Amino acid sequence: MKSTSHLPRLGAFAALIALLSCAPALAEDYNCYFGNTHAHTTYSDGKQMPSDHYSMAKAAGYDFYAITNHALAKYKGFTQESYEATKKEADKFTDAAFVAICGFEFSENDGPGGTGHLCALNTTGYLDATGNEVNLPVFYDWLTKQKTTVAASFNHPGVNTYDSYGYLTASRREEVQMYEVINSGKPHYEGFIAALEKGWRVAPIAAEDGHGTGRIKDTYRTGVLATSLTRENLMQAMRARRVYCTWDKNLRLQFIANGRIMGSVLASPTSLEFTVIVSDPDTSDAGDAIAKIEIVGKKGAAVASKEFASHEVKWTTTCEPKDDYYFVKVYTADKTDGPTAYSAPIWIEKAQPDSSTGGNDVQKN
Ligand SMILES: [Zn+2]
Ligand SMILES: [Zn+2]
Incomplete structure (x- = not known):
């Protein structure tokens, strides 16, 4: 894409440029980027620091890697400070060859309004599933209010999780774009069909859900189609559901x-x-x-x-x-x-x- 910085800042011109840059790219314009959307560190119930995860994934040839600790008050290591520290590490490790992402896992185990875990990626803050009057619909609506480009996934799902994929509205449908058909080396295909049949527009991904760095050596991957490797491009691709899952790493x-x-x-x-x-x-x-x-x-x-x-x-x-x-x-x-x-x-x-x-x-x- 050509730089537009030398163009006059005229309304119509800017609108035209915006329109052109939003035009759907041709299939041949997309590269495939391979990575992982889901991991836990010592900040919740996992092992090793975010820097250990990011550096190992980068050394192993991943294009991207997300850290998604359980945002739960019961984990003393999970705080606003540790979330900010994870974002800082993600920025530090991101360059032209690797994108580090910070997100969190919304872990609803027994609260009102159904059960199920979801990852939210690239959010500036987080929502504790055990918080006062927090439940799945509250979380879905919280996603619609985010200012950064965020994406979310149904994690290690089953046929009847998330209150049988309930609480679906047109706006919530846009906020959960991905579905872990592969989680920690296990298939979750039946629930994928259940979610599609309910009307959720979700695309399959493969997530390690490692509680430490042990699964970085695994070979299943989430593939993302984007025109170049930047965090913003990856997040926009996830929102547009240009993702797939593969047991093969490339x-x-x-x-x-x-x-x-x-x-x-x-x-x-x-x-x-x-x-x-x-x-x-x-x-x-x-x-x-x-x-x-x-x-x-x-x-x-x-x-x-x-x-x-x-x-x-x-x-x-x-x-x-x-x-x-x-x-x-x-x-x-x-x-x-x-x-x-x-x-x-x-x-x-x-x-x-x-x-x-x-x-x-x-x-x-
Ligand atoms: Zn989980
Ligand atoms: Zn998890």
């Missing part, structure tokens, strides 16, 4: 429908042209070859599928827009017990919801 994945990148919402398309671009740079490793791609719709049922035997695949196919969302499952040669990667969905918004059947998928609560 598998690259893009899913496109009618020219729109994954995470997008398409308004009543009459036909769908899907393109899936997958590659793995480890071409000398036969196990990393792409073996199969499935495009799936409602409840994860396949609507198109094709087999491959290559480390680099671009596949285009068409289908009729019948379902509310579509996403991609990628299978590699070495993994026989299920997909290696899941893309963010692309959502289909029907133009005129049928109010007689409840119409749109937003549950008021």
